[in-house]
Amino acid sequence: MSVALSAPDISRALIRISHEILERNQGAENIILLGIPTRGAHLATRISQTISTIEGRDVAVGMLDITMHRDDLRMRPLRAIMPTSIPSSGIEGRDVVLIDDVFFSGRTIRAALDALGEIGRPRSVQLAVLVDRGHRELPIRADYVGKNLPTSPTQSVRVHLTEIDGIDEVLIEGESN
Amino acid sequence: MRHLLSINDLSLTDAIGILDTATELSRISDGQVKKLPTLRGRTIVNLFAEDSTRTRISFEAAAKRLSADVINFSAKGSSISKGESLKDTAMTLQAMGADAVVIRHGASGAPQRLADLEWMTGSVINAGDGTHEHPSQALLDAFTIRKHLGKGAADLAGIKVAIVGDVLHSRVARSNVLLLNLLGAHVTLVAPPTLLPVGVESWPATISYDLDSVLSQVDVVMMLRVQQERMSDLFFPNAREYSRYFGLNLQRLALMQPHAIIMHPGPMNRGLEIAAEVADSARSVIVEQVANGVSVRMAILYVLLAGAPSGSESN
Amino acid sequence: MSETKFVLKGGSLPDGSMRNILIVGDSISAIDATVNEADATIIDVTGSVILPGLVDLHTHLREPGREDAETVESASRAGAKGGFTALSAMANTSPVADNAGVVEQVYRLGQAAGLLDVFPIGAVTQGLKGEALSEIGAMADSVARVRVFSDDGMCVFDPLVMRRALEYIKKFDGVIAQHAQEPRLTVGSQMNEGEISARLGLRGWPAIAEEAIIARDVLLTDHVQSRLHVCHVTTAGGVEIIRWAKARGINVTAEVTPHHLLLTDELASTYDPIFKVNPPLRTEKDVQALREALADGTIDIVATDHAPHTMESKECEWQEASFGMLGLETALSIVQKTMVDTGLLTWQGVATRMSTAPAAIGAYFDQGQGLVVGARAHISVIDPSKTWIVDRDIVQSRSRNTPFHGYELPGVVTHTFFKGKATLIDGVVA
Numbered sequence: 040m041s042v043a044l045s046a047p048d049i050s051r052a053l054i055r056i057s058h059e060i061l062e063r064n065q066g067a068e069n070i071i072l073l074g075i076p077t078r079g080a081h082l083a084t085r086i087s088q089t090i091s092t093i094e095g096r097d098v099a100v101g102m103l104d105i106t107m108h109r110d111d112l113r114m115r116p117l118r119a120i121m122p123t124s125i126p127s128s129g130i131e132g133r134d135v136v137l138i139d140d141v142f143f144s145g146r147t148i149r150a151a152l153d154a155l156g157e158i159g160r161p162r163s164v165q166l167a168v169l170v171d172r173g174h175r176e177l178p179i180r181a182d183y184v185g186k187n188l189p190t191s192p193t194q195s196v197r198v199h200l201t202e203i204d205g206i207d208e209v210l211i212e213g214e215s216n
Numbered sequence: 217m218r219h220l221l222s223i224n225d226l227s228l229t230d231a232i233g234i235l236d237t238a239t240e241l242s243r244i245s246d247g248q249v250k251k252l253p254t255l256r257g258r259t260i261v262n263l264f265a266e267d268s269t270r271t272r273i274s275f276e277a278a279a280k281r282l283s284a285d286v287i288n289f290s291a292k293g294s295s296i297s298k299g300e301s302l303k304d305t306a307m308t309l310q311a312m313g314a315d316a317v318v319i320r321h322g323a324s325g326a327p328q329r330l331a332d333l334e335w336m337t338g339s340v341i342n343a344g345d346g347t348h349e350h351p352s353q354a355l356l357d358a359f360t361i362r363k364h365l366g367k368g369a370a371d372l373a374g375i376k377v378a379i380v381g382d383v384l385h386s387r388v389a390r391s392n393v394l395l396l397n398l399l400g401a402h403v404t405l406v407a408p409p410t411l412l413p414v415g416v417e418s419w420p421a422t423i424s425y426d427l428d429s430v431l432s433q434v435d436v437v438m439m440l441r442v443q444q445e446r447m448s449d450l451f452f453p454n455a456r457e458y459s460r461y462f463g464l465n466l467q468r469l470a471l472m473q474p475h476a477i478i479m480h481p482g483p484m485n486r487g488l489e490i491a492a493e494v495a496d497s498a499r500s501v502i503v504e505q506v507a508n509g510v511s512v513r514m515a516i517l518y519v520l521l522a523g524a525p526s527g528s529e530s531n
Numbered sequence: 532m533s534e535t536k537f538v539l540k541g542g543s544l545p546d547g548s549m550r551n552i553l554i555v556g557d558s559i560s561a562i563d564a565t566v567n568e569a570d571a572t573i574i575d576v577t578g579s580v581i582l583p584g585l586v587d588l589h590t591h592l593r594e595p596g597r598e599d600a601e602t603v604e605s606a607s608r609a610g611a612k613g614g615f616t617a618l619s620a621m622a623n624t625s626p627v628a629d630n631a632g633v634v635e636q637v638y639r640l641g642q643a644a645g646l647l648d649v650f651p652i653g654a655v656t657q658g659l660k661g662e663a664l665s666e667i668g669a670m671a672d673s674v675a676r677v678r679v680f681s682d683d684g685m686c687v688f689d690p691l692v693m694r695r696a697l698e699y700i701k702k703f704d705g706v707i708a709q710h711a712q713e714p715r716l717t718v719g720s721q722m723n724e725g726e727i728s729a730r731l732g733l734r735g736w737p738a739i740a741e742e743a744i745i746a747r748d749v750l751l752t753d754h755v756q757s758r759l760h761v762c763h764v765t766t767a768g769g770v771e772i773i774r775w776a777k778a779r780g781i782n783v784t785a786e787v788t789p790h791h792l793l794l795t796d797e798l799a800s801t802y803d804p805i806f807k808v809n810p811p812l813r814t815e816k817d818v819q820a821l822r823e824a825l826a827d828g829t830i831d832i833v834a835t836d837h838a839p840h841t842m843e844s845k846e847c848e849w850q851e852a853s854f855g856m857l858g859l860e861t862a863l864s865i866v867q868k869t870m871v872d873t874g875l876l877t878w879q880g881v882a883t884r885m886s887t888a889p890a891a892i893g894a895y896f897d898q899g900q901g902l903v904v905g906a907r908a909h910i911s912v913i914d915p916s917k918t919w920i921v922d923r924d925i926v927q928s929r930s931r932n933t934p935f936h937g938y939e940l941p942g943v944v945t946h947t948f949f950k951g952k953a954t955l956i957d958g959v960v961a
Contacts, residue, residue, distance in 0.1 A: 107252040117523030119233060120240045303846050323848035324732040325802030348732030390732060415729030
């Protein structure tokens with residue numbers, strides 16, 4: 040097991056992502072940040088706070104549970120459904136930034152796009168992830184990446200955040216081949 | 217969990233899990249989303265050997281909102297009411313590739329027989345069996361109570377519920393006593409002694425024969441339907457006398473605490489166990505129970521069908 | 532032609548004494564014989580208990596009418612397998628055994644099978660309807676020599692009918708075997724009324740419905756100075772009433788079934804109708820009271836109430852299923868398990884309650900005479916040290932509705948002799 044990102048690494052990555060989001064979207068006005076529970080939602084909150092500090096105004100933030108849209112439900116033990124909260128303004132015509140902790144096969148994001156489609160029609164959908172570990176199974180890419188972590192498929196990446204785990208760190212478990 | 221036959225199949229965690237899932241699902245259905253892909257490609261059979269339009273429609277709506285294929289194998293006129301054995305019916309369902317069977321049956325224990333006999337591999341969901349249980353009704357009742365009186369808590373600790381009427385023949389009462397007790401609520405059964413089963417003392421509930429003395433003490437008054445056929449079976453002298461002692465009318469409504477709610481599993485006998493003015497009053501959540509039924513049944517289908525078959529863990 | 536001779540060697544009699552038994556022809560020729568009969572077949576039964584042939588006072592043979600469930604022949608095989616040398620054919624066949632024709636038919640079928648005696652029981656009332664008396668006299672005078680009359684399955688509910696029946700049978704010292712079930716209190720009843728029925732939502736069969744009839748009948752019997760036998764007592768309260776009646780000198784006998792000595796209403800929780808029986812399985816308290824009553828003689832006999840049913844009448848919803856369970860092949864093992872192994876009853880007691888007493892109640896000619904020289908050679912041999920696992924798929928009965936499937940039971944019946952003929956040899960029906 041090795042530490043891929045320390046607490047300061049994570050903090051710097053999120054600040055950089057916040058700046059990139061603002062730069063790309065020319066401000067926070069039309070943005071909605073939607074975190075994917077559980078850890079993606081906490082990351083969304085942190086990014087929203089950073090953006091608020093930079094811009095001096097609140098940015099719309101919410102969370103989007105994608106459990107009911109997953110295509111691998113039958114392959115795993117039952118998952119509890121997490122809350123979904125969409126800002127009251129809705130997503131119609133907005134620039135939605137999906138936020139997740141680990142970007143892997145792309146299936147979670149595929150499910151998130153489906154879930155979004157049920158809710159409305161945003162102007163654009165972007166993706167921010169803390170860690171991109173590769174091994175995509177679908178033609179999906181991230182717009183904002185905290186860190187690219189080359190891994191083998193047998194390894195697992197664990198993201199720990201203080202809000203849940205009491206510590207900020209990203210660990211890689213298992214042998215690389 | 218493979219089947220839902222009785223509330224006894226549920227742990228406290230299971231029960232709260234279903235209520236929480238239903239809460240999230242009800243938020244989704246409150247919004248624009250009417251359909252989720254979760255159970256796409258799965259087949260759910262509604263096997264209704266006894267008439268119950270409302271329960272069947274509720275399960276059907278729940279299954280369809282989760283994109284399951286629904287087959288209705290319905291009520292009177294079908295082979296099950298013509299003496300086809302449960303075994304043959306089960307083997308037919310198996311051949312149709314049913315992933316789950318929602319069964320309503322006049323015989324207590326029929327769902328358990330279907331589940332135990334291994335004639336079919338799918339999940340069995342009890343949608344009301346004889347005078348035994350009706351677990352999905354109890355879950356939607358608990359969901360409704362939690363929504364109104366739960367104050368954000370996961371369970372129903374400390375909430376006082378009166379269940380009033382024909383407890384003897386009520387599957388709703390049996391499931392509710394078990395579930396409400398599991399969730400920490402306190403149940404008082406109010407009925408004429410003729411309509412309480414011998415052995416009721418062993419239930420986790422207080423017994424009362426006096427509705428008036430109970431009404432001011434409780435947070436929830438759940439009225440049970442009085443079946444017409446009980447009239448001729450010596451359980452009480454006549455409908456008027458039943459209504460006088462056990463009917464919920466406006467005078468009795470005034471005895472209730474201001475926050476207390478009124479429930480009824482339906483269909484109601486207006487004027488018998490519940491006065492029309494009471495059923496339609498602001499305190500009544502009866503219509504809401506019906507709406508909540510869909511979310512709760514979606515949650516039940518999700519919990520039973522969405523995950524991997526138990527035992528086949530994967531990373 | 533020389534007579535067949537058997538020597539049962541190395542076994543113990545019900546009183547515990549080690550004796551060899553010489554069977555010559557159809558009789559017991561010697562007990563404690565020196566084994567020097569050169570032409571005898573020697574059967575080593577070392578370690579086994581030798582009992583007088585078991586007599587069942589309560590058997591449903593289903594023939595005529597439901598030969599798909601059981602026949603006189605298949606029930607005879609099941610009886611031989613269980614150590615029985617006599618069965619009593621209950622009257623609720625189709626047609627009902629309420630006339631001399633039917634009882635003679637059943638009697639002759641028993642003779643033809645030749646594995647044990649089949650004594651027909653006559654119906655008390657025509658068609659078991661509880662209204663008009665059946666041809667009791669004609670059945671008593673028939674070849675079948677009927678002495679026991681019962682509407683079993685139905686209660687002789689009308690007190691006047693019961694009174695007349697009790698009076699009428701005094702003519703030939705008959706007995707009315709009553710199925711004690713107050714019908715109005717048991718409309719649609721499915722199982723014992725109590726905590727379990729309340730939970731399961733199955734309609735209750737209250738103990739009082741049995742006890743009320745027993746109480747009424749013992750008083751009627753006393754009043755008309757007749758003889759009453761109470762079928763399948765299941766409740767502690769019923770036991771108390773019979774105990775009271777006997778203390779008062781009323782001529783009443785009673786039976787208990789093996790299943791009521793072991794099983795309780797908890798089993799209904801499975802909703803598996805294999806446990807559906809009438810009268811129903813009761814509570815643990817009742818089971819204990821029944822065992823004590825059988826031990827102290829308040830209950831006189833064990834009777835199987837062997838009730839075969841086809842698969843389809845049990846593989847269904849509880850409330851749709853038929854009442855009844857198989858009993859013949861497991862009876863002695865259940866009695867060993869519940870009464871002997873628990874120290875409540877000696878093998879001598881078993882011999883009395885499963886052979887001598889039932890034969891006496893039924894006035895069955897040459898049955899139940901015990902193991903004495905000169906008696907008919909009706910003998911059962913059980914090895915109490917062995918166990919076996921009940922398998923419904925290999926029973927002798929034509930039906931397979933045993934509630935004991937998969938149970939490991941003590942006591943293997945190895946040999947049965949009926950009139951000196953081996954009907955069961957090393958566990959195999961002849």
